[in-house]
Amino acid sequence: MPMLQLFRTSLVFRTTVSVVLVVLLVGVFFTVVALSLLNDRERLQTAAHLDELLKTVESTVSISCFLQDKNLASEVSRGLMKNRVVKSVIIVEEGTVLAQEGRPSGTSGLRRTITSPFDASKPICQIVMEPNEAVIEEQVSRSSRLIVYLLLMQAAAVGLTVVIGVWKWVIEPIKTISDQLHRLPVEAGARLQLSRKYAKDEIARMVGDVNALITSLVKTLHQERELRIWREREEKRFRTIFENAETGIFVIDKNGYIFSYNPAFVRTLGIQEGDLSDRTKTSLPVLLGMSMESGNAIIARSLTENRVVAEDVRIDSGGREPRWISLVLNPVEEGMLQGLINDISERKKSEESANRLAMTDRLTGIANRLAFETKLADLAERAALDSGEPYILMLMDLDGFKQVNDTHGHDAGDAVLRHFAGLLESTVRKSDFIGRLGGDEFVILLESPIPREGVERIAQKIIASLAAPIRIGRDVEAKVGASIGIAFSREAADKDAVFKLADEAMYRAKRAGKNTYRMHPEDADADAIVGSE
Structure with missing residues (x-):
């Protein structure tokens, strides 16, 4: 423990230990590498030496093998054995041992094929020489030590030199600087002093940087004092704005509990300030009439993504006209958010009015093509779900409408279109969709389940309602019919295909004599389908 404490607190001790350890590790590394290289070199030299020995006696061995002279072969073997690095020698001619010296260990040795002294291409015997591993190891060991x-x-x-150098040129000046810093009266503007022998190196540059930092610190302290005075003045001004702003301003925690708010917050929500007396029990979702799940989801999204989140919230006022509040949340610190609320009820009314105008046919007052495409896309999306229900599209075109326009004028034609729109509204339920696509083309979208006969009755009722002439003036009547095409969503891949099938069915109705209806498919079964009576 004392050594560990000394290592943590003493730069001298820490540096010395680090240098010694590095030197030891480097020394061990290079020693291992050197020993490995030395071992390889000794073995290579031994192999080269043995090879030279074989080359020296190769001609003599060739003669002894040619003459099958065992004495000469033995003389050569004994001569080779005088080398300490040779453990055994064997000369073999066609499976017969001419000479053998030493006791082979069975390991692989240096093997040389000997050719005839008169024909270098004709092998006549082999000489096998095994190196003495013990001698080689002894030589390697002696060199290794x-x-x-x-x-x-x-x-x-090297280690001693590094330690002395580090102490003299690094540790000692740093310790001197450290001692000065402990006693330096910074508030009085004092600066560090350094010996001239370090005047141009990194230590001098560090002292200069520290002195510059001290100067900057003194300046910063002065600025901070002025900034504190300015902040107090700005806080008073902000408090005035906060208390008198028309926008509701508040601060909540990650659970939605109110921590602070301005008077506009209370006015915008239409509550009494006493309702917020216990702020730890008053949450923003409750005040806005939201479910805790949806309210906490907005808060969590702002905190998780660390960004501003805006949401328009509808507040139902118990029988009165609903109000809309624009809610903005912004993370300001760990687990806290600042928020803004504004009453946007009038803006929402204007938007809803504009949307109704954009979705309404001005002539007939029913839905237009844009509204139809939006509704069809919604039904198709729901029908695509596993639990989604199919729907029916009824496409109809007025027969004889062009003659009304040509005979009585466009005002009469407009009256016929308005009359037909009214007939459709009285034929289907309010929950069913009725729209005019343009000209004399109308459409109905049906949803809830009824039998096929129910859909046919709707088409028959529409056609029957046009049997009587339409009065379009004091003494003017018009006669029109309707060709109706009906398609089921379950018979098509997508909404565009459903519309195409209904269009094809409508043209079949026209070819069949007009003022009638056709379904796709013609042979649809009588099981429950979707429609409306």
């Missing part, structure tokens, strides 16, 4: 001693002495010299 010398290398290790030299490397260790070199490492010790």
Whole structure:
């Protein structure tokens, strides 16, 4: 423990230990590498030496093998054995041992094929020479000890030199600077002093940087004092704005509980200030009439994504006209959010009015093509779900409408279109969709389940309602019919295909004599389908 404490608190001790460890690790590394290289070199030299020995006696062995002279072969073997690195020698001619010296260990040795002294292409015997591993290991060991001693002495010299250098040129000046810093009266503008021998190195630059930092710190303290005075003045001004702003301003925690708010917050929500007396029990979702799940989801999204989140919230006022509140949340610190609320009820009314105008046919007052495409896309999306119900599209075109326009004028034609729109509204339920696509083309979208006969009755009722002439003036009547095409969503891949099938069915009705209806498919079964009576 004392050594560990010293390592943590003493730069001198920490530096010395680090240098020694590095030197030791480097020394060990290079020693291992040197020993490995030395071992390889000794073995290569031994192999080269043995090869030279074989080359020296190769001609003599060739003659002994040619003459099958065992004495000469034995003389050669004994001569080779005089080398300490040779453990055994065997000369073999066609499976017969001419000479053998030493006791082979069975390991692979240096093998040389000997050719005839008169024909170099004709092998006549082999000589096998096995190196003495013990002698080789002894030579390697002796050389290794010398290398290790030299490397260790070199490492010790380098380590000692580094430690002295680090102490003299790094640790000592840093310790001097540290001692000065402990006693330096910064508030009085005092600066660090350094010996001239360090005047141009990194230590001098560090002292200069510290002095510059002290100057900057003194300046910053002065600025901070002025900034504090300015902030107090701005807080008073902000408090005035906060208390008198028309926008509701508040602060909540991650659970939605109110921590602070301005008077406009209370006015916008239409509550009494006493309702917020216990702020830890008053949550924003409750005040806005939202479910805790949806309210906390907005708060969590703002905190998780660390960004401003805006949401328009509808507040139902119990029988009175609903109000709309624009809610904006912004994370300001860990687990806290600042928020703004504004009453946007009038803006929402204007938007809803504009949307109704955009979705309404001005002539007939029923839905237009844009509203139809929006509704059809919604039904198709719901029908695509596993639990979604299919729907029916009824497309109809007025027969004889062009003659009304040509005979009585466009005002009469407009009257016929308005009359037909009224007939459709009286034929289907309010929950069913009725629209005019343009000209004399109308459409109905049906949803809830009824039998096929119910859909047919709707088409028959529409056609029957046009049997009587339409009065369009005091003494003017017009006669029109309707060709109706009916398609089921379950018979098509998508909404465009449903519309195409209904269009094809409508044209079949026209070819059948007009003022009638056709379904796709013609042979649809009588199971429950979707429609309206």
